[in-house]
Amino acid sequence: MMVVAHAFGMIGQDLDHPTVGDPAGPALSHHPLERPALQSLPARRTTDYEETIVTVTSTSGFILKRVFYSVPSRLIGHRLRVRLYDDRLECLLGSTPLMTLRRGRPHADRKHGHVVDYRHVIHALRRKPMALLNLVYREQLFPRRAYQRAFEALLASDTEKRACRTMVGLLALAHDRACEAALAAIIEADLDAGRLPDLDALDRRFPPDAAAIPDITVELMPLHLYDELGTVRPLGEASLTREPGGAA
Numbered sequence: 001m002m003v004v005a006h007a008f009g010m011i012g013q014d015l016d017h018p019t020v021g022d023p024a025g026p027a028l029s030h031h032p033l034e035r036p037a038l039q040s041l042p043a044r045r046t047t048d049y050e051e052t053i054v055t056v057t058s059t060s061g062f063i064l065k066r067v068f069y070s071v072p073s074r075l076i077g078h079r080l081r082v083r084l085y086d087d088r089l090e091c092l093l094g095s096t097p098l099m100t101l102r103r104g105r106p107h108a109d110r111k112h113g114h115v116v117d118y119r120h121v122i123h124a125l126r127r128k129p130m131a132l133l134n135l136v137y138r139e140q141l142f143p144r145r146a147y148q149r150a151f152e153a154l155l156a157s158d159t160e161k162r163a164c165r166t167m168v169g170l171l172a173l174a175h176d177r178a179c180e181a182a183l184a185a186i187i188e189a190d191l192d193a194g195r196l197p198d199l200d201a202l203d204r205r206f207p208p209d210a211a212a213i214p215d216i217t218v219e220l221m222p223l224h225l226y227d228e229l230g231t232v233r234p235l236g237e238a239s240l241t242r243e244p245g246g247a248a
Helices: 002-016 025-029 031-037 118-127 129-134 145-157 160-176 180-192 199-205 224-229
Strands: 050-055 061-064 067-070 079-084 088-093 096-102 113-115
Touching (some): 129 160, 145 160, 180 199
């Protein structure tokens, strides 16, 4: 440590007192005079991203540089401003940041890459569970290996229609009850024991959070109060109304 400290000390001395004949010497010798004129460093990094505008299609996603990215279905039809970094995408609606997505890469065989979050498409799959069977990004849809194993086991032991319905139900359960990791562990244990996932039993095991459902009491007003509203006159109207037989 003494040697390192001594070395840093000598470096500091060299900067303050450059040696004669050093090409950098004259430039370094003036740095105490130039320092007051230096401006502060920028608050943000320089622009190191590519910006583009994309439109969210009816598939709840968009394609950028041969990669399909899924987004929440509420954004269908909207135009998003996307900042494309080397490792991520920042999506904005106007100037409002919405989300950050992992950047995907296209395949070497010129096929499109996919960055898919099952939570973005689960509502559409609920309406058409059989669509799961032929999704081109089905393998990227499963958030954990246990869910992919479950779908493979369901297809091997049941009809395609029932397998798709059960699998979509499992993904919906993981999304609605926020139990993706815990549910995956139970599915893994069932498959290791040679059992198929029982959707009804799992639904009972992960009930809705009672705290998430507010208890709202609505007090209904008596109906005769609405009849009394018809007899209310604006302020000053009574004074402008003439009495029958009164003076003009």
